[in-house]
Amino acid sequence: MRNFKRIIALILVLMMSLSLIACGNATNETVTPVEPAESEPTTEPQPDPAAESGKVLNIWGWNTEFQGLFEKYFVEAGLLPDDVEVKFTIVPSDDNAYQNALDEALQNQENVSNNEKIDLFLIEADYALKYVDSPYTLNIIKDVGLTASDIAGQYKYTQDIVTDSAGSIKGTSWQATPGLFAYRRSIAKEVLGTDDPAQVQEALSTWDKFYKVAEQAHAKGYKMLSGYDDSYRTFSNNVSTPWVDADNNIIIDDNIVKWIEQTKEFTDKGYNNKSSLWDDQWAADQGPGGKVFGFFYSTWGINFTLLGNALETPLPEGVTATSNPVAFKEATEGNGIFGDYGVVEGPQNYYWGGSWLCAAAGSDNLDLVQEIMRTMTCDKDTLTTITKDTQDFTNNIEAMESLAADDNFASAFLGGQNHIKLFVESATGIDMSNISPYDQGLNEEIQTAFRDYFNGTVDYETALNNFHTAAIEKYPDLNRPD
Amino acid sequence: MSGLKQIGPNFVGLENYKTILFDSDLPKYASNTIIIWLLGFIPQIIISLTLAIWFTSVRLKLKFTGFFKTVIYMPNLIMAAAFSMLFWALFSDIGPINNLLVALGHEPFSFMQSVWGNRGLIALMNFLMWFGNTTILLMAGVMGIDNSILEAAQIDGANAWQTFWHVTIPSIKPILVYVFLTSLIGGIQMFDVPQVLTNSEGGPNRTSMTMIMYLNKHLFSKNFGLAGSLSVILFIITSILSFIVYRNLTEKQPKNNDLTNQRVKGGTK
Numbered sequence: 001m002r003n004f005k006r007i008i009a010l011i012l013v014l015m016m017s018l019s020l021i022a023c024g025n026a027t028n029e030t031v032t033p034v035e036p037a038e039s040e041p042t043t044e045p046q047p048d049p050a051a052e053s054g055k056v057l058n059i060w061g062w063n064t065e066f067q068g069l070f071e072k073y074f075v076e077a078g079l080l081p082d083d084v085e086v087k088f089t090i091v092p093s094d095d096n097a098y099q100n101a102l103d104e105a106l107q108n109q110e111n112v113s114n115n116e117k118i119d120l121f122l123i124e125a126d127y128a129l130k131y132v133d134s135p136y137t138l139n140i141i142k143d144v145g146l147t148a149s150d151i152a153g154q155y156k157y158t159q160d161i162v163t164d165s166a167g168s169i170k171g172t173s174w175q176a177t178p179g180l181f182a183y184r185r186s187i188a189k190e191v192l193g194t195d196d197p198a199q200v201q202e203a204l205s206t207w208d209k210f211y212k213v214a215e216q217a218h219a220k221g222y223k224m225l226s227g228y229d230d231s232y233r234t235f236s237n238n239v240s241t242p243w244v245d246a247d248n249n250i251i252i253d254d255n256i257v258k259w260i261e262q263t264k265e266f267t268d269k270g271y272n273n274k275s276s277l278w279d280d281q282w283a284a285d286q287g288p289g290g291k292v293f294g295f296f297y298s299t300w301g302i303n304f305t306l307l308g309n310a311l312e313t314p315l316p317e318g319v320t321a322t323s324n325p326v327a328f329k330e331a332t333e334g335n336g337i338f339g340d341y342g343v344v345e346g347p348q349n350y351y352w353g354g355s356w357l358c359a360a361a362g363s364d365n366l367d368l369v370q371e372i373m374r375t376m377t378c379d380k381d382t383l384t385t386i387t388k389d390t391q392d393f394t395n396n397i398e399a400m401e402s403l404a405a406d407d408n409f410a411s412a413f414l415g416g417q418n419h420i421k422l423f424v425e426s427a428t429g430i431d432m433s434n435i436s437p438y439d440q441g442l443n444e445e446i447q448t449a450f451r452d453y454f455n456g457t458v459d460y461e462t463a464l465n466n467f468h469t470a471a472i473e474k475y476p477d478l479n480r481p482d
Numbered sequence: 483m484s485g486l487k488q489i490g491p492n493f494v495g496l497e498n499y500k501t502i503l504f505d506s507d508l509p510k511y512a513s514n515t516i517i518i519w520l521l522g523f524i525p526q527i528i529i530s531l532t533l534a535i536w537f538t539s540v541r542l543k544l545k546f547t548g549f550f551k552t553v554i555y556m557p558n559l560i561m562a563a564a565f566s567m568l569f570w571a572l573f574s575d576i577g578p579i580n581n582l583l584v585a586l587g588h589e590p591f592s593f594m595q596s597v598w599g600n601r602g603l604i605a606l607m608n609f610l611m612w613f614g615n616t617t618i619l620l621m622a623g624v625m626g627i628d629n630s631i632l633e634a635a636q637i638d639g640a641n642a643w644q645t646f647w648h649v650t651i652p653s654i655k656p657i658l659v660y661v662f663l664t665s666l667i668g669g670i671q672m673f674d675v676p677q678v679l680t681n682s683e684g685g686p687n688r689t690s691m692t693m694i695m696y697l698n699k700h701l702f703s704k705n706f707g708l709a710g711s712l713s714v715i716l717f718i719i720t721s722i723l724s725f726i727v728y729r730n731l732t733e734k735q736p737k738n739n740d741l742t743n744q745r746v747k748g749g750t751k
Contacts, residue, residue, distance in 0.1 A: 095682055103486050134486050281575050448683055455595050457686040466688060476705040
């Protein structure tokens with residue numbers, strides 16, 4: 001009996017110690033998935049005629065923006081076949097949650113039934129390359145079936161973002177997202193003596209001038225910006241190197257350092273309100289009680305986020321510019337500071353965000369996906385309507401230029417300004433050459449890490465160290481620079 | 483690119499343990515965890531003991547004890563994440579607590595951006611959630627004491643404090659050990675409250691990052707090798723701490739009863 005006990009104990013000890021020496025992850029060898037090889041997608045999409053295919057269209061995204069547009073301009077336009085059910089899966093993008101969920105689903109694509117397979121998913125500029133450079137996305141021309149003339153009217157940069165290293169275009173977008181500086185007309189009048197966009201632009205055309213206006217605004221009791229990250233994109237989208245070099249080292253660009261220096265100075269001098277992007281304070285600063293001169297915002301931000309935040313009484317549930325234009329007009333006009341914002345180019349050209357549609361490898365609804373991509377991202381009439389309805393800047397050069405030249409087109413929210421005119425000019429200056437697949441995670445982490453520095457909780461070195469720690473936690477294959 | 487293309491697994495031997503132990507901020511996160519746990523546990527054990535004595539005291543004859551026993555247990559029923567979310571909203575920069583501060587003529591205080599504000603809130607939540615539970619456990623212990631021992635002490639002239647310190651505490655030692663151990667293990671496993679309150683960032687300068695939050699970061703990046711070795715280390719730390727606590731609090735008893743113990747052992751053979 002005793003011996004038996006000893007043997008059992010020995011086996012247990014052995015088993016436990018074996019489990020202690022586990023497999024690891026420390027090296028950078030990557031194993032590409034066995035699943036769809038580069039050439040495979042062309043053969044795989046041919047659906048098995050016997051299988052129950054094409055009944056459910058699965059679309060993944062991180063917010064409901066596309067869902068709204070899709071329902072209005074595709075489903076309501078009668079383009080969706082009757083026997084197809086559309087299923088949206090929305091996972092918020094905070095802390096990489098959307099990408100993690102999507103990665104898992106894409107990797108599982110071949111193990112699930114046709115009705116569960118992802119057909120279409122949305123990606124953001126910040127991590128577009130990650131999906132574009134993978135076998136999980138289909139070439140929109142060769143595999144999905146769009147033609148070169150379909151996409152000829154789009155802004156070139158929106159195609160560059162989703163072009164993989166072999167030169168094939170793997171996604172398409174209904175919007176282009178040049179950025180502008182949205183300012184409060186009433187505050188500009190008090191600080192600069194004018195609210196005329198041309199003159200305000202003159203006063204803000206360089207960072208030096210911007211700084212001077214911040215000083216003036218401060219003297220009058222206003223803040224120039226709301227928080228730490230407001231100007232981040234104007235710097236980060238004008239970097240001269242990507243975040244990560246060929247050897248997986250993290251590189252902090254001079255332009256990012258400039259953002260850190262400027263923000264620290266603004267914070268110390270009280271030129272900003274110490275908020276962070278998307279927090280309550282930041283949103284409140286954009287509303288009627290706000291004392292902030294202006295916000296850096298790109299297309300979608302002005303017409304969706306800024307507009308929503310500027311209202312005194314929030315929009316009724318479910319009312320958007322597209323779903324119920326009459327109710328929208330009634331609910332917004334005269335509400336809060338609707339009409340008090342104006343837009344100018346600001347000190348620097350930049351873009352921010354943007355969503356792209358990708359067809360997932362293994363999709364069983366490719367014809368429908370092709371139709372959706374053509375209607376939602378290539379069709380000039382649909383895109384013109386979207387811009388007219390939502391004031392969003394859509395991805396059709398011809399349509400946008402004709403609206404820019406249209407004297408009757410104006411945004412009531414922006415005090416009757418034709419913002420499309422500014423966007424058209426700004427869109428041509430967008431430079432996409434320095435994006436990396438890691439942008440989303442690293443942009444998020446550097447903003448978080450340096451918040452402590454701006455607050456005065458830690459010094460520069462500690463913040464930098466925290467940034468590196470967090471970055472490597474998120475992307476274990478990256479290296480900390482020496 | 484981590485995430486979409488799988489990295490590894492590669493056999494690296496004990497490399498991951500080396501990284502975690504010598505090349506990471508684990509000691510910092512361990513001390514964060516212990517500090518926050520102590521901040522919550524010390525007031526918790528004091529209040530719980532006091533309440534347990536009051537609720538069971540025959541002399542005090544408190545009214546509505548049943549009601550209070552229910553009320554103090556209530557926070558434990560709320561999901562920790564929801565509770566944390568509530569605090570996050572209450573104490574945010576433009577939340578009701580700061581509105582109140584401003585209304586009272588104070589400067590608004592940024593709780594989430596202050597090291598001790600953050601740790602304090604987490605400790606406060608842990609305290610609120612668990613003191614009811616601890617009180618009920620300790621009450622069970624106190625009620626188990628034979629009343630005649632307390633009476634004997636009083637007849638011998640012991641005052642309330644002496645009775646408490648020399649009779650009650652030694653008598654409920656096993657329950658105390660249990661409370662201490664479970665709380666300690668719960669403290670090491672602290673996760674949801676700070677995770678939600680600090681939006682998984684661990685507060686300013688990572689001062690509220692607990693060990694499990696750190697583990698979660700690795701799991702989130704699918705860095706399973708490091709995450710696995712960290713879990714094993716956590717298991718070992720928990721075992722060692724439990725062993726120390728258990729030994730320290732129980733070793734005296736068997737010594738006093740050496741003779742009886744041997745007799746009892748002999749009896750069962």
